[in-house]
Amino acid sequence: MTEIKLYNTKTRQKEPFSPLDEANVRMYVCGPTVYDRAHIGNARPVIVFDVLYRLLRHVYGADHVTYARNFTDVDDKINARAANTGRSIREITDETIGWFLEDMDALGALRPNQAPRATEYIDEMKAMIAALIAKGHAYAAEGHVLFDVNSYEKYGSLSGRSLDDMIAGARVEIAPYKRNPMDFVLWKPSDSETPGWQSDWGYGRPGWHIECSAMTRALFGEQFDIHGGGLDLAFPHHENEKAQSCCTAGEDSFAQVWMHNEMLQVEGKKMSKSLGNFFSVRELLDKGISGEVIRFVYLSTHYRKPMDWTEKKAREAEATLRKWCTVEGKNIDVKPDAEVVAALMDDLNTSAAIHRLEELYKADDRDLLLSSAKLLGFDFAKIAESDWARPFTYETPTGGVLKEGVDYNPSASVIGWGPISDGLRDASLNLVHRWLAYRRNKDWAAADGLKEHARELGMSLMAVRSPNGINGGSAKLESNEIDPEKLDALK
RNA sequence: GGCGAGUUGGCGGAGUGGUUACGCAGCGGAUUGCAAAUCCGUGUACAUGAGUUCGAUUCUCAUACUCGCCUCCA
Numbered sequence: 001m002t003e004i005k006l007y008n009t010k011t012r013q014k015e016p017f018s019p020l021d022e023a024n025v026r027m028y029v030c031g032p033t034v035y036d037r038a039h040i041g042n043a044r045p046v047i048v049f050d051v052l053y054r055l056l057r058h059v060y061g062a063d064h065v066t067y068a069r070n071f072t073d074v075d076d077k078i079n080a081r082a083a084n085t086g087r088s089i090r091e092i093t094d095e096t097i098g099w100f101l102e103d104m105d106a107l108g109a110l111r112p113n114q115a116p117r118a119t120e121y122i123d124e125m126k127a128m129i130a131a132l133i134a135k136g137h138a139y140a141a142e143g144h145v146l147f148d149v150n151s152y153e154k155y156g157s158l159s160g161r162s163l164d165d166m167i168a169g170a171r172v173e174i175a176p177y178k179r180n181p182m183d184f185v186l187w188k189p190s191d192s193e194t195p196g197w198q199s200d201w202g203y204g205r206p207g208w209h210i211e212c213s214a215m216t217r218a219l220f221g222e223q224f225d226i227h228g229g230g231l232d233l234a235f236p237h238h239e240n241e242k243a244q245s246c247c248t249a250g251e252d253s254f255a256q257v258w259m260h261n262e263m264l265q266v267e268g269k270k271m272s273k274s275l276g277n278f279f280s281v282r283e284l285l286d287k288g289i290s291g292e293v294i295r296f297v298y299l300s301t302h303y304r305k306p307m308d309w310t311e312k313k314a315r316e317a318e319a320t321l322r323k324w325c326t327v328e329g330k331n332i333d334v335k336p337d338a339e340v341v342a343a344l345m346d347d348l349n350t351s352a353a354i355h356r357l358e359e360l361y362k363a364d365d366r367d368l369l370l371s372s373a374k375l376l377g378f379d380f381a382k383i384a385e386s387d388w389a390r391p392f393t394y395e396t397p398t399g400g401v402l403k404e405g406v407d408y409n410p411s412a413s414v415i416g417w418g419p420i421s422d423g424l425r426d427a428s429l430n431l432v433h434r435w436l437a438y439r440r441n442k443d444w445a446a447a448d449g450l451k452e453h454a455r456e457l458g459m460s461l462m463a464v465r466s467p468n469g470i471n472g473g474s475a476k477l478e479s480n481e482i483d484p485e486k487l488d489a490l491k
Numbered sequence: 492g493g494c495g496a497g498u499u500g501g502c503g504g505a506g507u508g509g510u511u512a513c514g515c516a517g518c519g520g521a522u523u524g525c526a527a528a529u530c531c532g533u534g535u536a537c538a539u540g541a542g543u544u545c546g547a548u549u550c551u552c553a554u555a556c557u558c559g560c561c562u563c564c565a
Contacts, residue, residue: 030565038565045565077563159560165493166561208563230565235494262496263559270559300504300514306497306558313503316515343505351505355513444524451526462527476527 004059004345006226007304009234009258010158014347017257019225025056025065026224028216028255030233031115033072034096035081037280038103040294040309041230041264041271047295047377048261048303048348049228050109054375055344058336068114068219070212071097074205079194089195093117103281106291108377116215118206122197124214125206128248129186129199137247140201141177143189149182152243154251158258159235184240186210209240216254217245227255234260261303267310290388292378293317299350299376318388322417324361324369325384326391333371340372350376387418394425410436413464416477424477427484428459432473435461439471446491453490458482 004017019025029049032042049067056065073093082089101111118125129145132138137151149155149163156162163182185207190196196203216224222245229238238258245254263270266277284294296317301307337360343352353376360369370380383389395413412432414425431454438447451461458478463471 032565033563042565075563159494161494161561231495232560232565235561261565263565265558268558302505304496305504308503310503312515316503320514349505352512355505358513439524442524448525460527463523464528474527 004055005347006257006259007347009260010255012160015257017225019060020223020256022060023064025060025226026220027053027056027065027067027226027228028212028220028224029067029069029112029227030212030229030237031069031071032096032100033075033077034093034100035075035078036096037282038100039271039278039280040266040284043104043107043281043294044264044298044303044307045228045230045261046104046109047107047298049259050107050377051299051344051350052226052228052259052348053110053112054377055341055348058341058375059345066114066220067110067112068116068216069112070215071100071115071117072208072211073097073117073119074195074211075208076194083193099282103285106285107281107295108291108379110377114219116219118211118215121211121215121218122206124218125210126187126197126199128210128214128217128244129201129206131248132186132244135247137243138186139179143202143204144177144185145187145201146178146183147186147240147243149180149184149243152247154246155182155243156239158242159239161235161239184209184236186244209237210244212237212241213244213254217249222249222253224255226257226259228259228261231260231262234258262306265306265308268308271309288388289314290318290383290386292321292383292386293388295377296321296354300354302351303348320358321378321383322389322391324357324373325380325389334367335371336375337365337368337372340375344375390418392416392418392420394420394429396429411464411472412436412474413472414475414477416480418480420477420480421484423484424480424482424487427487428475428477431459431487431490432461432475436471436473439463439473450490454487457486457490459487 005014006017007014027049029045032038038046046069049069053065053067071093073089078089078092081087081092085092097117105111129138132147133140133145136148138145138147140146156166163180166182187199187201187204187206187210189202189204194205196205216227227238227241238260242254265271266279269275269277271278281294285291293314297309297313298307300313300317337356339356340353340360343349343356346352353372357369357373357376360372373380393413393415396411410433412429414420414428414432431450435447435450435454438444438450454461454475459482460476460478462474462476464474465471
């Protein structure tokens with residue numbers, strides 16, 4: 001068996017993946033802070049690591065992979081949202097978690113085995129903070145507990161930074177109680193307005209980074225295999241997680257492989273609220289762009305390259321998926337194509353895997369196409385049932401000559417995507433017949449005029465040959481929202 | 492200011508020390524009243540300069556440009 005190779009941020013190279021325990025491969029991915037709808041950038045790690053999860057399950061067996069993704073449900077953004085809306089924190093976080101799962105389901109992402117919430121692991125965090133203090137890696141000051149970066153020699157090694165460089169150009173918070181400007185908060189004081197827990201260092205709440213260290217410890221133990229997340233988390237979040245964990249359990253502890261997906265842009269620009277190109281997964285779905293199309297666009301770019309979300313890519317992805325989903329296959333138990341698997345094993349080369357799907361499509365190997373697509377998280381059978389991917393065609397019976405040289409009964413058809421109203425169908429078929437009548441009379445000007453007007457409404461008229469040689473016609477609808485009365489009014 | 496990534500044909504996007512994916516668009520032909528659809532055919536691209544090499548788009552160095560992170564952010 002070929003081995004999986006993954007790019008490890010820690011070593012800056014692609015290396016063979018060998019799990020600590022093949023019977024229980026453990027992967028942890030940083031999940032969202034739950035205060036608002038997931039934006040499309042949030043979806044990238046979800047989709048990327050979903051593919052990895054599927055691949056690991058394929059290689060090691062579905063029962064031998066544990067995937068955990070947390071919800072950060074204690075955070076100042078959440079507090080602010082609660083203060084602004086007057087709603088309780090729990091209400092906000094519960095609702096947001098529901099949205100998140102719903103939206104990610106739509107993208108075809110499998111749910112992780114574990115979805116720990118930070119607030120359920122406060123005791124573990126406190127224990128870890130206490131351990132760090134005991135070992136001299138952290139200190140309490142003015143109600144805060146801070147991690148002492150100078151106490152960890154390898155601080156900065158994950159993200160490739162040195163303390164001196166960072167301090168030199170730093171934009172860090174200078175606080176009087178910090179020994180080093182880069183020291184980061186493990187615990188901070190809460191007042192009556194903010195959520196908090198009693199601790200040895202006073203009433204307070206955890207800093208952001210400690211939750212991942214504490215939760216992986218609780219769920220996975222001191223060591224686990226893969227830790228994933230967006231590249232923006234590499235520093236400071238992951239650097240700090242690593243420092244916390246390694247200072248309590250040794251340099252070999254915590255994640256063996258660190259993986260980071262590159263960022264996402266929109267139409268060539270950084271997605272930001274100020275540019276107005278900031279939108280949520282839900283907004284995309286509501287616009288009629290299906291989750292599978294979104295997934296396809298994401299997977300056509302390698303995860304370690306910046307990905308540009310564009311309308312054009314979405315349209316192309318939709319066309320491709322429609323094309324592939326027309327294939328019928330029954331035997332979904334067939335093993336996925338070896339080349340698709342090999343592409344994924346090569347540091348998740350999803351783009352190459354998709355290329356291979358195109359070849360399988362062209363080779364007309366339907367079972368293999370379906371089973372391989374499934375490994376990428378596409379269920380073609382299901383997609384084929386969805387409105388956007390389901391073609392509709394209505395055909396009148398094949399035409400015939402009723403009276404030689406005088407009467408025609410040409411066949412007419414209407415084709416398009418998704419559901420169509422009877423009114424639109426009938427109006428379309430009528431229009432086809434009128435067009436065919438002009439053609440029969442060789443009134444090309446009238447025929448072409450009608451065709452042009454129909455095109456303006458979103459309908460393409462095409463001549464087709466019936467098997468018996470009699471010309472028929474077909475109307476292709478670009479949209480099923482065309483007003484039938486407007487079609488009837490066309491001359 | 493610090494750190495990092497990238498620059499491939501019209502667009503998107505893999506990949507390789509010598510045989511140069513693939514998709515979309517385009518072009519030519521068949522076909523068509525004209526089209527559409529379909530079928531057949533078609534593209535020698537790898538930022539710039541230098542170096543290593545028998546040979547580099549692929550390795551090394553420099554330059555330019557783009558982008559990201561360092562601040563809540565995946």
